[in-house]
Amino acid sequence: MDSFVKYPKVAQLKSTAALRARYAELGLSLPIDDQCLSATAGSPLAAEIDVGGFQVANRWCIQPMEGWDANRGGNPTAHTLRRWRRFGLSGAKLIWGGEAAAVRPSGRANPHQILATETNRSGLSDLLAALQAAHREKTGSLDGLLVGLQLTHSGRFSKPNDHRRPEPRIAYHHPLLDPLAGIAPDDPSVVWTDEELDELIDDFVSSARLAYEVGFQLVDIKACHGYLLHEFLSARHRPGPFGGDLAGRSRLLMKIVRQVRAAVPQLRVGVRISVFDIVPYCNQGEGAQPMAFDTLLPYELGFGTDQDKPLEYDLSEPRKLIGQLVDAGVAAINLSCGCPYYNPHIVRPAIFPPSDGYPPPEDPLASVWRQIDVVRQCKSVAGHVPLVGSGYSYLQDYLPHVAQAVVRSGWVDLVGLGRMVLSYPELPHDVLTAGTLNRKRVCRTFSDCTTAPRHGMVSGCFPLDDYYKQLPDAEQLIQIKLSRRNL
Numbered sequence: 001m002d003s004f005v006k007y008p009k010v011a012q013l014k015s016t017a018a019l020r021a022r023y024a025e026l027g028l029s030l031p032i033d034d035q036c037l038s039a040t041a042g043s044p045l046a047a048e049i050d051v052g053g054f055q056v057a058n059r060w061c062i063q064p065m066e067g068w069d070a071n072r073g074g075n076p077t078a079h080t081l082r083r084w085r086r087f088g089l090s091g092a093k094l095i096w097g098g099e100a101a102a103v104r105p106s107g108r109a110n111p112h113q114i115l116a117t118e119t120n121r122s123g124l125s126d127l128l129a130a131l132q133a134a135h136r137e138k139t140g141s142l143d144g145l146l147v148g149l150q151l152t153h154s155g156r157f158s159k160p161n162d163h164r165r166p167e168p169r170i171a172y173h174h175p176l177l178d179p180l181a182g183i184a185p186d187d188p189s190v191v192w193t194d195e196e197l198d199e200l201i202d203d204f205v206s207s208a209r210l211a212y213e214v215g216f217q218l219v220d221i222k223a224c225h226g227y228l229l230h231e232f233l234s235a236r237h238r239p240g241p242f243g244g245d246l247a248g249r250s251r252l253l254m255k256i257v258r259q260v261r262a263a264v265p266q267l268r269v270g271v272r273i274s275v276f277d278i279v280p281y282c283n284q285g286e287g288a289q290p291m292a293f294d295t296l297l298p299y300e301l302g303f304g305t306d307q308d309k310p311l312e313y314d315l316s317e318p319r320k321l322i323g324q325l326v327d328a329g330v331a332a333i334n335l336s337c338g339c340p341y342y343n344p345h346i347v348r349p350a351i352f353p354p355s356d357g358y359p360p361p362e363d364p365l366a367s368v369w370r371q372i373d374v375v376r377q378c379k380s381v382a383g384h385v386p387l388v389g390s391g392y393s394y395l396q397d398y399l400p401h402v403a404q405a406v407v408r409s410g411w412v413d414l415v416g417l418g419r420m421v422l423s424y425p426e427l428p429h430d431v432l433t434a435g436t437l438n439r440k441r442v443c444r445t446f447s448d449c450t451t452a453p454r455h456g457m458v459s460g461c462f463p464l465d466d467y468y469k470q471l472p473d474a475e476q477l478i479q480i481k482l483s484r485r486n487l
Contacts, residue, residue, distance in 0.1 A: 007363040009351060010396040011444065019365075019398050028369045031405035032398065038435035044408040045400070045415065046432050048144065051386055052268035052331025054217065056414075057093040057144020059407050060428035061388050063334070063418040064097030064150035064220065064272070066109055068453035069460075074105065074115030075123035079458050082467070083422075084127045088134030090421060091429025094414055096270065096334055096388060097150025097220045098127060103203040106167065107153035107228070108160040110453065116151055116207035124149070124214045138429060148218030148270060149211045151204055155228030156181055157341060163456045171231040172238040174301055176280050176291045177342065194240055201256055208260040212267040218331060219267060221256050224274040225347065226339030229253050233303035233321070234277070246317050249303075250324060257328050268331035272388075273321065275335045275374055276304030276313035280342035281358060288345065288358035304337075313337075315374060319381045326385045334388040334416065335375050340450070346370065348419070349394040350445035355480060356454050357447065364394045364445070372402075376411040386413035393420040396442050400431045419443050423461040440464075452477050 013019050016034050023030055039046035045059045069079035076084075080099075087095055101116035101124070102108040114120060114127075128147060135145055156168040156177065166181040170190050173183070183190055192200070208219045223229035232252050235243040242252050253271070260269055279290040279299065290311060293299055299310035306314040325333055338347040344357050349364035349371075360367070371391030379387060389412040392399050403415040420427060424441035431437065446463050452473060453459040460468040462477055 006359065007351065007365075010365070010394065010398070013398075016398060016401055022363075022365060023369065026363060026366050026369075028366060030369055030372065030402060031409045031411070033401045033405045036400040036431060036435050036437065037404055039432045041435055043432060043435070044404050045428075047407075049386055049413055051094065051146055052218070054146050054268070055144060056146050058091075058428070058432060059414045060090070060092035060432075061094040061096050061334075061414040061416045062087050062090055062092045062098075062421055063390060063416040064099050064222075065418055065422075065459070066453075067099040067114055067459065068110050068112045069458040070112050070114040070123075072111055074102070074108070074113070074117065074120045076114060076127055079460070080114065081126060081130045083460070084131045085134040086425040087421065088131035089138045089429070090417075090425045090427070091135075091138060091432060092417070093144045093146065094388070095131065095145070095147040096218075096272070096416065097148045097222075098131070100150045100152040100222060101207070103151050103153055103200070103207040106160050106169070107155075107158055109152075109154035109157050109227070110159050110163050111161055112458075116149060116210060118210060121210060121214065124211065124216075128215050138426075146217050146268075148220055148268075149216045150220040150222050150272070151207050151211070152222040153200065153203075153228040155226075155231050156183075157226060163453075169228070171228065171235045172243065175296065176293070176301070180342070194242060197242060197252055201252070201259060204256045205259050205263050208267060208269075209264050212264045217268060218270055219260065220270045220272050220334065221253065221260070222272055223253050224272045224336045226274075226341055229256075230274050230303065230339075233273075234301055234305075236300045246320060250321055254324060254328060257325065257330060261329055269329070270332045270334060271325055271330055272334035272336060273318070274303065274337050274339065274347070275318045275378060276315065276337050277302035278305060278313065278338065278343055278346060279310045281345070281361070283358035288361040313374065315377055319378055322378055322381050326381070326383055330385060332386045332388060332414075333382060334390070335371075335378060336390040337371055337374070347391070348450070349391060350447050351394075352446050354447040354450035354454060357450075367391065368394050372406060372411060376406075379410065379412070388412070388414045388416045390416045390418070392416065393418060393443050394445050396444065397437060397439060399427070400437065419445065419449055422449050422459075423464040448477060448481075451480065455480060
């Protein structure tokens with residue numbers, strides 16, 4: 001595994017001064033506090049914030065992650081319920097979505113993803129109840145807690161029946177991505193028709209209504225990470241009302257947002273978007289390289305991508321989209337980037353890649369900075385609507401030091417945690433109550449939580465969580481990693 005390491009590990013940086021020095025070596029600057037502050041010591045992360053008329057009691061947010069441990073019917077298992085209980089124990093007061101829930105069975109990214117359909121009404125209720133009970137146990141009440149559910153269709157990454165068999169439905173043909181899913185460039189059957197999209201909008205509305213009836217206070221309309229609504233944002237060559245200019249490419253997302261708000265006006269609507277993208281990458285032996293794009297210039301296959309230099313971003317359209325979402329009345333916007341399937345290093349910074357990934361082509365600290373900085377650049381167009389930031393887990397021991405500094409500096413409103421919560425869900429609570437971390441539980445981004453589900457196993461923190469260490473999957477995961485190390 002260490003053969004992948006070409007950059008200093010965060011754990012080797014023994015102080016905030018060392019972290020600042022490393023960023024200086026990279027030519028980057030990031031607000032970093034020297035002390036991890038508790039609420040009583042004045043942490044900015046303890047401040048309330050208005051989200052759609054609800055006073056969220058602190059600035060920690062639990063990000064939605066794709067689950068791989070529901071049963072084949074889309075209902076939660078004991079693994080799923082345990083994970084949601086741990087979300088509740090976190091002490092974070094905004095649960096953005098728990099995990100991605102598909103609005104129809106064929107839209108699942110894996111056969112064990114939960115469903116936001118009537119068949120799973122009781123399951124969704126059980127998940128919410130488990131989270132709330134754990135939160136009340138940890139903090140004494142549900143005051144200031146806002147819990148959402150993320151709604152999704154996985155689009156070209158749909159694998160509803162077998163994790164090894166793609167069943168893609170796409171917005172348009174993508175010359176670099178189609179071959180990865182075995183899509184013929186002239187196959188029209190996998191491309192959504194406009195009529196089918198009208199039915200899909202109805203599915204999102206039905207799932208949102210179900211979420212509200214179960215007791216969720218917010219739904220996230222997922223438009224990130226290469227999934228369907230994100231892909232539509234780059235559908236420049238799609239004919240008809242759902243492609244072409246930005247108004248057309250964002251039409252599907254905006255119609256869903258507006259129709260959900262009209263159908264369930266009491267329900268807050270959030271949107272998580274990949275605010276920029278770059279060219280897909282692939283593993284070339286010992287190094288990662290972008291797929292060849294010379295013949296595709298100007299590059300019109302990404303959203304927030306510089307068309308002339310597609311390894312760089314251009315926020316002009318994403319900023320316009322954020323303005324549209326604000327005008328449509330969304331309660332909050334959650335910013336991420338890229339896609340974990342084709343350029344994971346920008347969206348999920350890690351020193352150790354997953355089994356289907358590649359060694360990072362840059363210091364992951366640079367990837368962290370980029371995500372934080374683009375949120376800063378988008379703040380001015382969001383107005384009163386809070387922005388949630390992503391990509392913080394790789395900061396590891398220094399996550400709170402950066403999180404409180406960027407909130408104080410006005411770069412972001414709420415700090416989102418994903419992978420970190422799998423190993424150390426109580427991090428927000430520990431920071432706010434004691435101003436300390438348990439270093440033994442801090443996520444070190446080994447990427448096992450990605451490698452395991454890529455091979456059909458449940459997703460969890462196998463290195464640091466004893467619950468997963470004892471599962472039969474743990475030995476299988478070890479063998480997969482050993483075989484990869486010997487390649």
